[in-house]
Structures are given as C-alpha cells and as structure tokens.
Amino acid sequence: MITLNRKFKKENTETTNGVTVDAPKRISIRDKLLVKEVQEMNENLPTTCSVQFEDPNTLNEFILTVTPDEGYWIGGKFKFSVFVTEDYNMAPPKVKCLTRLWHPNINVDGDICLSLLRQTSIDEHGWAPTRRLKDVVWGLNSLFTDLLNFEDPLNIEAAEMYKQNKTQFQIKVQEYIAMSKGKR
Numbered sequence: 001m002i003t004l005n006r007k008f009k010k011e012n013t014e015t016t017n018g019v020t021v022d023a024p025k026r027i028s029i030r031d032k033l034l035v036k037e038v039q040e041m042n043e044n045l046p047t048t049c050s051v052q053f054e055d056p057n058t059l060n061e062f063i064l065t066v067t068p069d070e071g072y073w074i075g076g077k078f079k080f081s082v083f084v085t086e087d088y089n090m091a092p093p094k095v096k097c098l099t100r101l102w103h104p105n106i107n108v109d110g111d112i113c114l115s116l117l118r119q120t121s122i123d124e125h126g127w128a129p130t131r132r133l134k135d136v137v138w139g140l141n142s143l144f145t146d147l148l149n150f151e152d153p154l155n156i157e158a159a160e161m162y163k164q165n166k167t168q169f170q171i172k173v174q175e176y177i178a179m180s181k182g183k184r
Helices: 006-012 029-044 133-142 156-162 166-182
Strands: 013-016 017-022 048-053 061-066 078-083 094-098
Touching: 029 133, 048 133, 061 133, 078 133, 156 166
Parallel strands: none
Antiparallel strands: 013 017, 048 061, 061 078, 078 094
C-alpha cells in the first residue's frame, strides 16, 4: 500500500536519463495575481501612501504606511501589515494596524472596520473577487478622510467622544500621534 507521503514525493520528482530531479514548483493562483497586482498597486499609490516589502520575493506580505495630509490625523504616520492568504482573491487580505491611534474605525488592538476587508458585508460593499490590492490601499488611505465613519464605529469610545466634544477628540488624536512619533 502506497502512502500519501510517498505518492506526493513521487509526483514532485521527475526521472530524466536515470537522474531524479525535483519538479519545478507550481505557482499558485494567488502568486500569479500578485505579480500583476503589486505592480498595478505601486503605479496607483496615493501620494500619502508608501509600501515596503521586507522580502522583495514575497509579494503576499508587506507594510503599508499612510501619512495623511489633511483631516484629524495630519502629521501622523500609520503602518498597516497586509497579508494576502492562499485563498486570495476569493477572500480579502488580512490587514492589521500596527500603529496605536485614536480612530472610530480602528480599535486599540489594530483591528479595522472597513467593509471591503470583510468576506461578506451587510452593505454589499464587502470583498469580491473583482477587487484588487490597490482597492485595499485606497480604502485604508480613505479611512483618514472620506471613509471615516462615526456612525458604525469599531472603537465606540472614540466615536462617542467625537459626538460629545470634537475638540477633546482632536486633542486625543494628536496625543496618540505624538506618542507614536516618540516610539520611532
């Protein structure tokens, strides 16, 4: 009886003229998509964003930095880790905010409330296979401007503070920005 492990090993090797060689690894659908999408993303980056790949050969993990040039978070520099799973583009990338900030749509654990990052969404604006990495980048960038949502917050305390006292909200946002600058 052949074991699954042996069968797998046999499928991944070829014999040519009596010499056994490892067969070339197949490129996943995700990786094929990422080759095109990373280039497209870089060509269409908002001026307030930059992308950094720790390993240029690993396109499924990168850091996005958003530096808003308007609004409450002007002067801040916010880093997001983006991880594209194997089931991409049927599932959205996993995104986490690495910078602590005071924001109604980003909690203190770095979780993000952005409909296009949801597998399914009530408002029908969730993830769809037609979305691309550039949409994720533009969506995260827009959380600091036009997609800012105080009505459906993830950080309820931040949203309540904004509704009760906008000045106090602005002060707290700037305190978080100052703290994050001190950690650099």
